[in-house]
Amino acid sequence: MESDAEVQMIRHDFSAASLIAANEENLASWLLVFSKLEGACLNDVDGVRRSITNIRMSLFNSIMDSRLATEQVDATIQYLQADAEKRQVPILWWVGPSSRPADLADRLVKRGFTIDEDGPGMAVELEKLNESLPRPEGLAIKPAQDDDGWQAWCRALAAGFQIPSERVEFVESSWCHLFSIADPAVTQAYTAWLDGVPVATSLLQLGGGVAGIYAVATAPEARRQGIGAQVTLYPLLQARALGYRIGILQASEMGLPVYRSLGFRECCRITSYSWAAGKPKSIEG
Numbered sequence: 461m462e463s464d465a466e467v468q469m470i471r472h473d474f475s476a477a478s479l480i481a482a483n484e485e486n487l488a489s490w491l492l493v494f495s496k497l498e499g500a501c502l503n504d505v506d507g508v509r510r511s512i513t514n515i516r517m518s519l520f521n522s523i524m525d526s527r528l529a530t531e532q533v534d535a536t537i538q539y540l541q542a543d544a545e546k547r548q549v550p551i552l553w554w555v556g557p558s559s560r561p562a563d564l565a566d567r568l569v570k571r572g573f574t575i576d577e578d579g580p581g582m583a584v585e586l587e588k589l590n591e592s593l594p595r596p597e598g599l600a601i602k603p604a605q606d607d608d609g610w611q612a613w614c615r616a617l618a619a620g621f622q623i624p625s626e627r628v629e630f631v632e633s634s635w636c637h638l639f640s641i642a643d644p645a646v647t648q649a650y651t652a653w654l655d656g657v658p659v660a661t662s663l664l665q666l667g668g669g670v671a672g673i674y675a676v677a678t679a680p681e682a683r684r685q686g687i688g689a690q691v692t693l694y695p696l697l698q699a700r701a702l703g704y705r706i707g708i709l710q711a712s713e714m715g716l717p718v719y720r721s722l723g724f725r726e727c728c729r730i731t732s733y734s735w736a737a738g739k740p741k742s743i744e745g
Contacts, residue, residue: 469669470669470670470703470704470705471668471669471670471705471706472705474585474705474706476727479583479706479708479727479728480556480557480558480581480727480728481558481668482583482668482669482670482706482708483556483581483582483583483708483710483727483728483730484524484525484556484557484558484581484668484728484730485667485668485669485670486665486667486668486670486671486672486708487524487554487556487672487710487730488509488524488525488667488668489646489665489666489667489668489672490511490522490665490667491503491509491511491522491524493638493642493646493647493665494511494513494519494520494521494522494638495511496641496642497511497513497514497515497520497637497638497641498513498514498515499513499514499547500512500513501513505536505539505540506532506536507526507527507528507529507532507536508524508525508526508527508528508536508540509523509524509525510522510523510524510540512540512543512544512547512549513547513549514547514549515549515634516548516549516550516630517549517550517630517631517634518549518550518551518552518576518734518736519552520634520638521544521549521550521551521552522551522552522553522554523540523551523552523553523554524554525558525559526553526555526560526564527558527559527560528560528561528564529561530561533561533564533567534567534571537567537568537571538571540553541571541572541735544735544736544737545737545738547737548737549737550734550735550736550737551734551735551736552576552732552733552734553568553573553732553733553734553735554730554731554732554733555568555730555731555732555733556581556728556729556730556731557728557729565731565733568733568735569733571735572735573733573734573735574733574734574735575731575732575733575734576732576733576734577710577712577731577732578729578730578731578732579710579711579712579713579729579730579731580710580716580726580727580728580729580730581708581709581710581711581726581727581728581729581730582708582709582710582711582719582724582725582726582727583670583706583707583708583724583725583727584696584706584707584708584719584722584723584724584725585705585706585723586671586696586697586699586700586704586705586706586707587700587705588723589693589696589697589700589707589722589723590721590722590723591693591697593686593689593690593693593721593722595686595690596654596685596686596687598654599652599653599654599687599690600652600653601650601651601652601653601690601691601694602650602651602653603644603648603649603650604639604648604649604650604651605644607636607640609649609651610635610636610639610640610649611632611636612651612658613635613639613649613650613651613658613661614628614631614632614635614636615628615632615658616651616652616658616659616660616661616677616679617631617635617675617677618631618632619659619677619679619680620660620661620677620678620679620680621677622680645666646665646666646667647663647664647665647666648663648664648695648698649661649662649663649664649675650662650663650664650691650694650695651691652678652687652690652691654682654685654687659678659679659681659682659687660676660677660678660679660682660687660688660691661675661676661677661691662674662675662676662691662692662694662695663675663676663695664695664696664698666699666702666704669704669706670704670705670706670707670708671695671696671699671700671704671706671707671708672707672708672709673692673695673696673707673708673709674709674710676688676691676692676709676715678691688715688718689718689721689722692709692718692719692722693722696722707724709724710730711724711726
């Protein structure tokens, strides 16, 4: 049986159009990972790609690659909201350069969605990574490969994203379960340890022929030491050793200077819109 690490056509095209497609295709590769989760349903709606689960984490219930005709948009949004409400889970709808129709974002807002994250999609040629950034003493970056490693990664993630204490246990159990069923040849978590303490995270996703970086977070007490750059750089170097040529990510405003210092450049904009069961379905009454 083949693993999720199907033989990928590694992307060698560095054109602007190719880098935009790389961002969107790598992001969409997460759907196959999410499809292994409890109660998951994958790609069952015409005009979009999605995975919906029974887990109350919006990321795991993502809608991507929307190619909808104008006349089917509202009905599709209503159907997906109704399905989420039946399952009592939040959903996350990703809008990028290839999303159709052009007014999809406006239609989502009218149906009660709100912006979750909005930032640039970025790309870098892995041969041109800046590897000379300062590295603090006592820093070690290791793959998280078992229960103990995944739990340490989750603790660092919770600290970095300042997740409310009442949500930490749920976040930890959800991510640990995901890692336990994901193919490590495709999806690999990395933890930065400073003097033996887990302080930062990143997540490598190989898909769309490129190396995608996600979940970069640094605990507040460990910031401004270059750790975020190092925990981003390390998995990209691992991907480069496997033959990958391009790295991509979607940046937050906080992370933007760090990624630019590594050599990343903006190539598009990607916005995610969230909606949760119990929220109004329309602002028009």
